[in-house]
Amino acid sequence: MSNNTMSARLKSYGIWIAAALLLLILPFIFSSGASHTTMCLAGIMIIFALSYNMLLGQTGMLSFGHAVYYGLAAFVTAHSMNWLAKNGVPIPLLLVPVVGGVAGLFFGILFGSVSTRRGGTAFAMISLGLAELVYSSSLILRSFFGGEEGISTDRTKLLRVFGYNFGPQIQVYYLIAAWTLLCVVLMYALTRTPFGRMCNAVRENPERVEFVGYNPQFVRFIAFSLAGLFAGIAGSLAAINIELAQASFVGAAQSGAVLLAAYIGGVAFFVGPILGAILVTLLSIKLSDFSEIWLLYFGILFITIILFAPYGLSGLLMMHAQFWRGPIGGRISRLLKLLGAYVVAAIPAIIMIAGAVLLIEMIHHVSQKAAEGPMMHFLRRPYLTVNTASAIPWIGALIALFAGFFAFRFTWPTVASVWHKALADAQRSGS
Amino acid sequence: MAELIIISTLNGVLYGMLLFLMASGLTLIFSMMGVLNFAHASFYMLGAFLGFQISQWAGFIPAIILAPIIAGGLGALIERYGLRTVHKHGHVAELLFTFGLAFIIEETIQMIWGKLAVDYRVPSFLDFSAFTVYATNYPAYKAFMLLFSIAIFVGLIFLLTRTRAGLIIQASLTHPNMVGMLGHNVPRVFMMVFGLGTSLAAIAGAIAGAAFVTQSNMAALLGPILFVVVVVGGLGSLWGAFVASLLIGLLQTFAIASDWSLSKFLGSSYTPASGTILYDVWTVTIAQIGPILPYLLLVLVLVFRPTGLFGTRDT
């Protein structure tokens, strides 16, 4: 019995210990300065996206204005850091995100009291209206928002502990990693409390909740306030990370980005927004290397997921959990068979996508870059130069698009049959 | 002063009517399908860009006729092949779909027409002064826009109250679940309503684009105001959308024309220290807070009348 509880303990804490170790060694695996920067951004986005999912995934509240709490907290953080440095108050940088969290909580309570009285579509629109209100105010309240330049700050000017001044990016990485881990643990723990479960109940059926003794509006209000708190910590870390808070932090693009990250990762599972945050951070850095119009591809990815994989990436991964039964050899062979089928389907899919991308890039080139002449560097690669004045690439792109599409469709039955066989096999060995 | 009031009223009513062209389509779609079309302002933008492009090729009149038809057709197709697929996943998925759609439309327009404003101009045959109020010339094109949007408005009323299709739409405004039971092909009605609604937005875009700035951020600027209109008016209420459109149109137009500030109003007896928030609030003019007035109105309405001015339905 005590052995059992020990292993159960290890199971529940083991994953967090593993995560901590991973965060510890990650900067040595990806040791370039650029990857440290990327990891910092990803960590911030993980907190932000998980806080967003407390609303969308857990409580069923679709917010178009979550950046308000992130951004306002970033401004409060920047002002606080400047004030702390100016007055020589002995508070280390490590604790500054607490200020952001409190700011996020404060604004969450303030705006939440107006906006959470209604759920559904009305809440979504109100969140948008409040976000616009805050964003437009940033043009007026210049002393707080700092106008177009924003409010800059210097993270090295705060109290030093053990000689760390947080100047180098690697030190900031560890600061962000520690806060990310803490926030992830706390937000996960929240889902396993009476309040967390009532959030799910409100998401499922707010009316019924009223008849089991709970006030769904109050559940929404607490969820909103706590989501503000964690968004505030994320915003605070963002201000520390780039030593600047700007009006764009509270803007619609920032609110949209967190929605996309959470949804692409999948809102139905706790890990979804974590995956989404990492992917979106990577894509937004990498895609711009390949194309000027990468945001368009981003949007297409988002719509594709809404249409074909409404549970996001984590949903797609979790669909494979059902094959993970019985003896280990069977598990692996099932997944390998599936992988083989996916590769077969992926080849025409890649051809189709390549055709579509080439077409889009050529249209973009012809309509926007006519002045540069007909030659286009496809994916910004000089070795992929295409002559948009010639008919051949256009026809080629169309052929790739359509042939790829039909070949892709042709592979579906194969994938489906492999899937069903593997499923039947898993069920047999599981029982 | 009288001059300012007359001109501002004309401009405010014009802006309000344009808002209503969009808000009416949005309301129709929302009432019937339960979908808040986040991409509605994007169809307005699409109307403007299509109007610009067609006017380059074929002239202004074909532009304002064809642009709404193309945009509405596109809207109907998107409903048929996109929105209908996500319908089974619920309203949040639908709203997210239209959010993604807005994103894609904006990016597509940037891909084709770029980020800078395009040169969509008032046609020369309407580029003259219609009448003069005191010393201000009122452009013929604005008068044309006003008349045109009123004509569409009257047409819409006629459609809703005098035709069979309109009666079905009206019935489903009040009893969304009954229409299907009466044997109407609900998916097709949805598709038509979505097409109609988006083409109304595109009409507004096609005519307004020539007078204002046609740029790829116009949807992002206008979209939130549109939502304010339908929330303030009351979700699902056409009459509410009409009143709220005019209200916000007038509010913003008068705000822009006014340079009052607290410091001017209270005189210079007291001035807060420069660089403080109080100073910002003290010295800001009403013209400067014009853009946030709709959102302030939204908050006020939500606090005091959560269902909106004319709303009855809670979502």
Place this chain on the structure above:
Amino acid sequence: MNSAVELKELQKRFGKTEIIRGVSLDVKSGERHAVIGPNGAGKSTLFNLVSGRFLPTSGSIHLHGENITGMRPFEINRRGLSRSFQVTNIFPRLSVWENIRCAVLWSKGYKYSFWRNIDKLEDVRARTQEILELINMANRAEIPAGVLSYAEQRALEIGITIAGGADIILLDEPTAGMSRSETEHAVALIRKVSEGRTLIIIEHDMGVVFDLADRISVLVYGQIIATDEPAKIKSNQKVQEAYLGAAGHD
């Protein structure tokens, strides 16, 4: 005997239509009380008023002597009145276990607690298990409620209703749409769960009504035309004219 629920001159209007037209009713503590009446008589509306879903146009509602008129549903629920719904109203994507547990939480005093691990609340776990066994669904605990059979969902609906330990239970057509054997199961369940509590039940199946109820109220066109013991209701002239005669066509 004390009265559990007392309605005084209750009235409800939707626009110009008067659905409940002055209902007064006194349900005693521990009583099993059935409300019958033809379709559209206003039975469900009556439940919606008592449980706080709708606000009455006039009149008052008292729970153990306390005036609860105008209270929100959750406030009424916390005072010990719980209801089920005619159209199954559960949490479809949550497991059966979670469905019941959500309904247990408030009664155990955990409120909006966001600092306790829910899986470590032994009293909640025990009560949830008890309810699951009572409604015979202990072996279905892990299944999402949305995929249960109709009869199972109805049983779950009752489970959610009683889980909070309310002493007044309102059941809105618990056996509607069930087969004969399912109905028998349901009646046995209702008998079991209403032991020692006050039960008010809307029911169309007269067999169930006369089997279960201590007293019956007949609601016709928004008014109660008779309240009495089953045997006397059967022989009541007014009831036969107004209701049983009409119900013969059902």
